[in-house]
Amino acid sequence: MTSRLTIFGWHNVESTWCFPVSGSGVAGLEGQLRRLRRMANVVPLEWALDALRAGEPLPPRAVALCWDDGYRDNLELAVPVLEKLELPGTFFLVPGLLSGDDRAWWEIAGWAFARSGRETVEWRGETYPTRGAAGRAAYGRASDRLRVMTAAERAAALEELVDRLAPEGAPEDGRLFLDWEGAREMVRRGFSVGSHTMRHVTLAQETPEDQTEDLRRSREILQRELDVPIRTVAYPFGQADAVSRDTEDAAVKAGYAHGLTTEFGWNGGTTPGTHGRRIMLDPDRGFVATGLSRVTGRLRRLRTAG
């Protein structure tokens, strides 16, 4: 028998500067989770990854749920829904964000675009509108450029971008994220935790040594602070320009059993342990809007087939 695991991933529940949500994110999320509970067998992520690796069978239509980045509303909104529906979930956390030592550049850039005092800005040889849908697209283009920089390059480039955008006020991005106490509460309430790197760097843009060091440190600090084994990493951004062969080697060297990308697809017995696939969702969009009719169609067919 062939076992398959579909992993669904989210970030925030309600709107943030980077991830705007239309309507009620928590209602959207609850709808998605109820639907998955009806159609699939929701299983603990690491248990299922271990089983796949060992060639052991999973229940039919096995699905696992996870959240990246450690947004505060994961604890305040997603956890209560998971508890109500009695579903397991895994949260991929970033020590630098939990401690407040690092900031989420994607949120700061999103805030700077949304609050810009200028109609258009020039940044590093390109023109970026700031208003309306064009502004939103421009934010996406700027983020794509920032994403593929080293951490050191990005810090300077972000400062320059924010300076050009001349936003009003302060982003207060820290309030969007959990602190260590919030992370401990998740663990106390029975939820699983994994690593999402030390500072949310784009791993493949860093040297192999720096990648290993980052992954090792984030694992050690999460284990020490939360007193749970950390065996799985979700690579930040998770697409091809963020996860290289070196990244996957670094994950093994740093002691992880499993590594997850954001490559769209399912996981089977032959999926490499350091290159798991996930389907990332927004809480306010149905499965169809995120290209998921394929997935729900498949789940339905499997259910019909028993």
Ligand SMILES: [Zn+2]
């Ligand atoms: Zn992330």
